[in-house]
Structures are given as C-alpha cells and as structure tokens.
Amino acid sequence: MDSSRSACGSALNAPTSLRGQRRTTWLAITVPFTLWAAVAWTAAINGVFRTGASPLPLLPSAIFLPVIIGAPLLLLSKRVGQLLDAMPTTWLVALQLYRVLGSQWLAYWLRGLLPGLWALPAGTGDVLTGLFAVPAAIALATGTAEGRKAAILWIIFGLADLAVAITLGMIISPGPFQLIVLNSPSLGLDGYPNVLTPAFVVPGSILLHALSLRQLRRRRRAEAARR
Numbered sequence: 001m002d003s004s005r006s007a008c009g010s011a012l013n014a015p016t017s018l019r020g021q022r023r024t025t026w027l028a029i030t031v032p033f034t035l036w037a038a039v040a041w042t043a044a045i046n047g048v049f050r051t052g053a054s055p056l057p058l059l060p061s062a063i064f065l066p067v068i069i070g071a072p073l074l075l076l077s078k079r080v081g082q083l084l085d086a087m088p089t090t091w092l093v094a095l096q097l098y099r100v101l102g103s104q105w106l107a108y109w110l111r112g113l114l115p116g117l118w119a120l121p122a123g124t125g126d127v128l129t130g131l132f133a134v135p136a137a138i139a140l141a142t143g144t145a146e147g148r149k150a151a152i153l154w155i156i157f158g159l160a161d162l163a164v165a166i167t168l169g170m171i172i173s174p175g176p177f178q179l180i181v182l183n184s185p186s187l188g189l190d191g192y193p194n195v196l197t198p199a200f201v202v203p204g205s206i207l208l209h210a211l212s213l214r215q216l217r218r219r220r221r222a223e224a225a226r227r
Contacts, residue, residue: 022086025079034068040200044192049199051174051190059190060177062199063166067206074207075214084215085222092212093151094137096158096205102126115182118168125161129154132168140216150218155209162202169198 040062049059073089074080105123108114136154139147169189171179189195 021079022083023160025083029074029080037200040196043097044195044199047191049190049195057176059195059198059214060170061174063203066203070203070207071210076212080211081218083213085218088141089151089212089215089219090137090141092139092208092215093154094134096133096208097130098203099126099133099158100130102130109136115172117180117182118165118172121168122161122165125157125164129158129161134156148220151216155212159206159209162206166198166202 043058045063047053048188049062102123103126105114105119109116109119109123132154139150140163141147170177172182173189189198
C-alpha cells in the first residue's frame with residue numbers, strides 16, 4: 001500500500017517538477033536576453049558603436065560575440081532542449097515575421113540615403129524571409145517530411161540573407177574591414193536607432209534560426225524513435 005501511494009505521489013509531482021524546470025529555463029533565457037537588449041540599447045543611444053568612437057571593432061563584436069557565446073549554450077543545454085520539445089515547432093519560425101521590417105532599408109535606398117550595393121540584397125532578403133515565415137510555419141504544421149524540408153530551406157535562406165548583409169556591411173563601412181569605398185550617400189548604420197539592427201536584431205535572428213534547426217532535429221529523432 002505504501003509503495004503504491006509513493007508511486008502515485010511521484011507521478012503527481014512529476015508534471016509540477018517539469019513545469020518548474022521549464023519556468024527556470026525560461027528565466028535563464030529571458031533574463032540574459034533582457035540584459036543583452038538593455039546593454040545594446042544603451043550603447044547605441046550613447047554612440048558607442050559609431051565609427052571612430054573606439055579603436056576596437058565594437059560593432060562587429062556586438063554581432064559575433066552573442067552568437068559565439070549564445071549558440072553553444074542554447075544548442076547544447078539539456079534544459080533548453082526539453083523546452084524546445086514542449087513547444088510547437090511553428091512558433092520560432094512564424095516569429096521571424098518581424099523580418100519584413102527590413103523593408104526600411106529598401107525605403108532608405110529609394111530615398112537615396114543608402115547605397116544599393118547593401119540595401120538591395122539586405123532589404124530584399126529580409127522582406128522575403130519575413131514574408132515566407134508564416135507559409136513555412138504552416139507547411140511545418142502539416143507534420144510531413146515535405147513541410148519540414150520547406151522549413152529547413154527557409155531557415156537556410158534566412159541565415160544566408162544575414163550572412164550577405166553582414167559581409168557587405170563590413171566591407172563597405174568605414175573601419176578595419178572596409179574593402180570598398182563608395183561615393184554614394186550613407187544614412188549611417190552605426191548610429192541610433194539603425195545600429196540596433198546589426199548590434200541586436202541580427203545576432204538574435206541567427207540564434208532563433210539555430211534554435212529552430214535544433215528543435216526540428218530533436219523532433220525528427222523523437223518521431224523516428226517512436227516508430
């Protein structure tokens with residue numbers, strides 16, 4: 001009798017314990033994310049990322065360091081994996097609908113404020129990634145292999161867009177990595193608020209794509225194990 005009561009108690013406590021672990025994991029993600037956003041915002045407002053403000057390449061560091069530090073933590077953490085297992089696979093994909101806001105770069109180019117060499121590929125890629133986020137999520141929701149492949153292709157396209165934008169931005173912007181000097185006018189992507197895109201939105205989008213890939217991989221393994 002005592003053993004059966006103990007087993008029942010353990011079974012009842014298991015969901016509560018699991019919810020507590022998920023809550024802790026959410027906090028472990030959202031607190032650093034909020035601090036990161038606050039630091040990037042404060043630095044942008046104070047002109048920390050402006051060209052010549054520091055001898056160090058602070059803007060490239062703001063792009064790459066969060067990815068270098070965050071990717072291993074998010075991709076290797078067991079708790080994060082459990083959290084991804086509990087989430088619908090469509091959420092992280094559809095979330096990147098915000099990428100349509102990259103249309104601002106195309107608007108700046110049309111007004112002659114940004115060079116087309118950067119604005120056209122970066123802006124167009126962002127808009128397409130955002131526009132296809134919801135269709136990719138809908139395809140993924142079907143649960144078919146074709147839907148999963150469509151989502152993976154969307155992720156690859158989104159990452160490629162970010163890679164192109166980062167590369168072109170570095171080689172045409174004044175700094176140690178500049179390879180092309182343009183005579184066309186520039187809005188100044190190193191000033192607030194535009195600098196928040198490369199300093200925060202870009203690395204955040206890369207991490208979201210990485211999480212989506214991990215989630216899809218874990219889901220496929222779980223489905224294969226049930227067969």
